[in-house]
Amino acid sequence: MxxxxxxxxxxxxxxxxxxxxxxxxxxxxxxxxxxxxxxxxxxxxxxxxxxxxxxxxxxxxxxxxxxxxxxxxxxxxxxxxxxxxxxxxxxxxxxxxxxxxxxxxxxxxxxxxxxxxxxxINNTQLTNNIYSPAEQKEGKTNDKVIHKRIIDYLNEKVDKSFKSTTKKTRDLINARLKEGFVEEDFYKVIDNKVHTWLEDDKMNVYLRPETIFGNKFESYLNEVPRMAKNGNESVKQNKEVSKNKFANFEQTFTQYSNKELDEIIKKSQKAKFEK
CATH class of the missing domain: 1.10.10.10 (Winged helix-like DNA-binding domain superfamily/Winged helix DNA-binding domain)
Structure with a gap:
C-alpha cells in the first residue's frame, strides 16, 4: 500500500x-x-x-x-x-x-x-514529495506569515500583545486550517467576538487565541452579530440626550421621524414670526 x-x-x-x-x-x-x-x-x-x-x-x-x-x-x-x-x-x-x-x-x-x-504500520513506502526542499521551506515560512497576520489582526482589534510564535497559538491555528478553515475565517471570528465581547467587562478577557481559535471556532464563525432594529443600540445608549432638541443633529434624526421634524420646524418658524 x-x-x-x-x-x-x-x-x-x-x-x-x-x-x-x-x-x-x-x-x-x-x-x-x-x-x-x-x-x-x-x-x-x-x-x-x-x-x-x-x-x-x-x-x-x-x-x-x-x-x-x-x-x-x-x-x-x-x-x-x-x-x-x-x-x-x-x-x-x-x-x-x-x-x-x-x-x-x-x-x-x-x-x-x-x-x-x-x-x-511499519515500513510503509511513501511517494516522493512533489515539492523541492526550497519549496517545502517556503511552505513552512508561509505558515509563519499566516500566523503573524492573524495574531497581528487580533492584537489590533483588542489592543493586546499576543505572540504568533507561541506553540499553543500556532497549534490552534494549524488545527483549524487542517479542518478546512481558511485565513479569512479567522478574521471573521475575531470580528464577531470583538463585536460581542469587547464592551462586556466579564467576557472581554476571553478575547484571546486559546478561546476564540479553540473547539468552538466554527460556532463563532457562524454567529450573526446582533443589531438593534433602528441601528446599534449600544451606541445609542452611550449618547447623552440633550434637552435642546437641536443640540445634536444626528440625535435629532434618531429620535424623530421626517413628519415629526417637519412639524417641529413649522412650529419653530411660526413662533419666530409671531414674535
Missing amino acids: ELLKDSRKKEWFWIENSLIDNLDLSTYEKMIYIVLVRHLDDESTCFPKKSTIAKEAGCSEATVKRTINSLEEKKLIKRVFRKDKKTGINTSNLYYVASSKLGAHTEPRGGSDRPANNTH
Whole structure:
C-alpha cells in the first residue's frame, strides 16, 4: 500500500489524475476519497468524523459508512478503529490513504507511528514529495506569515500583545486550517467576538487565541452579530440626550421621524414670526 505524502500548501491540495480516470470508482467513492486526502496530515493519515466527511462530500453518514467499506476493499484506504483509553468509547477512525495510481494496490507492509493511539504500520513506502526542499521551506515560512497576520489582526482589534510564535497559538491555528478553515475565517471570528465581547467587562478577557481559535471556532464563525432594529443600540445608549432638541443633529434624526421634524420646524418658524 503506497501512501500519499502530505506535501501540499495549506491553501490547496492535490489529487492524482489516476483517481479521476478510474472508471471503477463511483462518484461517492471519488468524493469521499478526495475529502480524506484534504484532511491528510504530514504522517499520511487523517481522522475526520463521519459527520464531517458527510458534510464535505454532500451525502449522508450511511453513505459514508458504505463508501468507506468499499474504498477499504479496493485498498485505497486503510482504516484503524480507535478508542479513548480512559473511557473505552469509540472515537473517530484513523485513515491511511493510499495512492490511487495503478499498480499501487498492494497489501500494507507498515507505516508510521501514532503515539496518541498506539497504532503501528511499519515500513510503509511513501511517494516522493512533489515539492523541492526550497519549496517545502517556503511552505513552512508561509505558515509563519499566516500566523503573524492573524495574531497581528487580533492584537489590533483588542489592543493586546499576543505572540504568533507561541506553540499553543500556532497549534490552534494549524488545527483549524487542517479542518478546512481558511485565513479569512479567522478574521471573521475575531470580528464577531470583538463585536460581542469587547464592551462586556466579564467576557472581554476571553478575547484571546486559546478561546476564540479553540473547539468552538466554527460556532463563532457562524454567529450573526446582533443589531438593534433602528441601528446599534449600544451606541445609542452611550449618547447623552440633550434637552435642546437641536443640540445634536444626528440625535435629532434618531429620535424623530421626517413628519415629526417637519412639524417641529413649522412650529419653530411660526413662533419666530409671531414674535
